[in-house]
Amino acid sequence: MFDICIYGNPVLRKKAREISVFDDELRGFVEEMTETMKVKDGVGLAAPQVDTSVRIAVVDTTGGEQEPSVLINPRITSFSEEREDFEEGCLSIPDIRLKVNRPSRVSVTAFDIDGKQYTIENADGLLARAVQHEIDHLDGILFVDRVSPVTRQLVAGKLKKMAKSQKAGTKAA
Ligand SMILES: [Zn+2]
Numbered sequence: 001m002f003d004i005c006i007y008g009n010p011v012l013r014k015k016a017r018e019i020s021v022f023d024d025e026l027r028g029f030v031e032e033m034t035e036t037m038k039v040k041d042g043v044g045l046a047a048p049q050v051d052t053s054v055r056i057a058v059v060d061t062t063g064g065e066q067e068p069s070v071l072i073n074p075r076i077t078s079f080s081e082e083r084e085d086f087e088e089g090c091l092s093i094p095d096i097r098l099k100v101n102r103p104s105r106v107s108v109t110a111f112d113i114d115g116k117q118y119t120i121e122n123a124d125g126l127l128a129r130a131v132q133h134e135i136d137h138l139d140g141i142l143f144v145d146r147v148s149p150v151t152r153q154l155v156a157g158k159l160k161k162m163a164k165s166q167k168a169g170t171k172a173a
Contacts, residue, residue, distance in 0.1 A: 002036045002050035007093045008163030009051075013140040016046075016053045018073050022115035026072075030113055034058050034068050042091050044130040046137030049092050057134035061126040069120075074110035074135050077119070079103035086129050088143045093162070096155055100146050102132050 005011055019026065029052070037045040037058055044059040060068035082104045089097040106128050108120045123131055133143055144152060144159060 001039055002032055004036070004040065004091045005049055005051050006162060006166045007142070007144075007159060008166030009092075011048050011051050011053055012092055012137070012142065014048065014053045015140050016048055016055045016138045018055050019111070022072075022111070022113065027113055030056060030058065030070055034060075034070075037068065038064060040091050043126065044134040045091065046134045048137050048140075055138045057131075057138065059127070059130045059134060061130055070113050071108070071110040071131070071134070072112065072115075074108055074131070074138070076106050076108050076132070076135060078107040080105035080122075088129065088133060090133070090143055093142065093144060093159075096144070096158060098144065098147050098151055098155065100143050102129065102146070104128060106132060108135075 029047075033045055033047065033050060033056065036050060037060060043061055044057060047054045047056040055073045057071045057074060058068045059071065060066070080103045083101050084104045085099045085101050087097050088100045105122050105124045107122055108131055109117060110120075111117050120127070120131070136142070136146075144155065
């Protein structure tokens with residue numbers, strides 16, 4: 001199982017690179033990501049969160065009922081005009097949950113673990129939310145970047161503290 005990178009770790013702010021080789025190493029990496037997401041009880045996990053700056057995310061909105069979706073080099077091809085507020089959290093930003101306003105529905109194209117391209121048409125609800133949150137991670141964007149300045153102000157102290165202890169932890173390790 002992987003360790004989760006916490007807010008303040010620079011890997012979370014990098015633009016991740018695309019995957020071009022679909023091999024056993026990739027398969028093993030994705031399996032370990034999936035395992036980590038399950039153990040941490042997450043709805044989604046992006047590779048930068050496990051200190052690897054590549055464009056891979058896993059999403060499971062079924063609470064372990066179904067195999068997680070593996071999104072490699074994912075791209076959102078359409079957003080609905082309709083938007084909604086939805087409370088989000090992040091394994092990399094523990095103990096903070098905030099309402100984030102995003103498009104209600106999205107279509108996504110991605111590659112699976114075998115390198116086969118597939119699309120998810122008009123995902124809505126939790127899936128639409130999770131996919132947007134995870135793809136943001138691949139571009140170095142965190143959900144706290146997408147809240148209003150007033151809301152951001154409310155958690156600024158907590159975030160600062162988190163980033164500080166993160167840096168201290170890195171030095172000690
Ligand atoms: Zn996240």
